[in-house]
Amino acid sequence: MVLNMARKKKCTLEITEIIQMYEEGEKTVDIARRANVSTRYINSVLQQNKVERTPHGSWKRKYRVNEDYFKIWSNNMAYLLGFFAADGYISSRNQTVCFSQKDPDILEQIREELQSNHPLVMNNTGVYTLIIGSKVMKYDLMNLHGMTSDKSNALQMPKIPEKYLSHFVRGYFDGDGFVNFERRIVSFVGGSEQFMTSLNLELQNKNFNSRCIVEDKYFRIYITGRKTIHMFKKWLYHDVGIHLKRKYEIFDKETIQDANKIPESRIKKTKEAVQSRKELFLELYKQSKTIEEICKVIKVKPSTFNHWLKKDREFKEKIYSIRRL
Template sequence: MEKKKCTLEAEQMVKLYEEGMRTVDIAEIANVSVRYVNLVLLKNNVKRRAKGSWKRKYEVNEHYFKTWSNNMAYILGFFAADGCVNKDLSSISFSQKSIEILEKIKIELQSNHPFVQNPNTGVYTLGIHSKILKEDLMILHGIQPNKSLRIQLPTIPEPYLSHFIRGYFDGDGSIYKSRNCVCIVSGSRDFSISLYEIFKSHNLKPRLKDFETYYRIYITGLDNISLFANWIYQDKDLYLVEKYKRFLEKQALKS
């Protein structure tokens, strides 16, 4: 059996515990057992809180995913790409190399939860303990634990569709520097087909390619890329700056 790889240093676990995070949540983020976290705290002579004395230190708008808005649609799309619903705990998490977009999402969610950076990959994770957020993502929007291969496109009101697509693209999309091509990746066949049909309906002339374990949707040509960009960035608020700049560079080539 492959050994789990710890994603946090001991001092990071200690810091999170001293800031008020529960050992079960630290264990989830660190990819280790609660017993391992307890051993780390013991080894570092950390003063333990009395059992049952934990009080919620971190805040979040737990009902955020109940009401549609441009930003909610974006965050839902971003979560569909780079988020995780914990199977065993009442928590969700966002992961990304760009801490800037996670900071904006954190503000939008009215959260004060801390970021944790994986020392091996440099990826930042925003973990949020909330039973309500987890249930709303699962029940209202159909995003389940271990979603990668079986996620379905949520039912999205038309006015918010472009914002959802922008969020998903910021998580699992790319725009090539050397080629006039945009690509979106998903491990789910149903999700990929749904996106493909949406892109067809917007005259983006997409191509869907099956790579057996994952799927790619391609949009090629400066005209189609410009059409795609104009659509997903209309009325934008939340977005990855680096990707938007690449679209601007492509549009400059077209003019």
């Protein structure tokens, strides 16, 4: 157990970070230099927190990992890179690379692929994190693939060989993607305009008729339509390796496997369907403020929107309420 030991003000690392770095094989002199303290202070931290000491001259990692994993392209490497772009994190303070997800199964697949024995840690919100200490892996992600510690807003699309693009997109989708089979909607979300614009262009080049809209501080890509989503699923899971099972199973609800036999989507006109589209319209309107874009996403004409305003008083009041925000 880590004691609440008083830390010198000038120390730039947390006690837990010092212990983790030592257990992963870093020398006390290197930790001290990075923490801006003396080696004596680092030894004191380790002693007071009862950390098992490694005999002098026998420095070995407590945890193993294939540090060179991101140097060589493969289907699974592209997937992990996409997943990291969505749910990964590079520490700016130490040599750690992190993958986070609520679903521990996918992190266990990633851990096995990386030939790692690092533990999964769950925080108080139910999110699991795989924390890997590796200077080599950190700088490969940064220098070879453009990842940064400020990835949320500054992420750029890596240079991905065409044969691995679907695997990269599947990784990103498993991290920051969503599919609703009943509404025939697939979406991706991200905070980097450059990355999301590039991703949208790649999807459009595959004839998925994707659209990218602004939602508050985020960007969201939509793919809609029964046949289009089926074709997207076939591309996304072609020659599939690692994937998030629960998302694949949603796509797998499609009962017609021949895309040519899937009917073009028709707009349902039942009261429930219309109400569902109105609710989705209001949800998107709160975020994007662009009527034309929303009409395209939910596949209604602007004249339909005007008809709703005219005939549905409650809908009209909600629209004007959002406009006043």
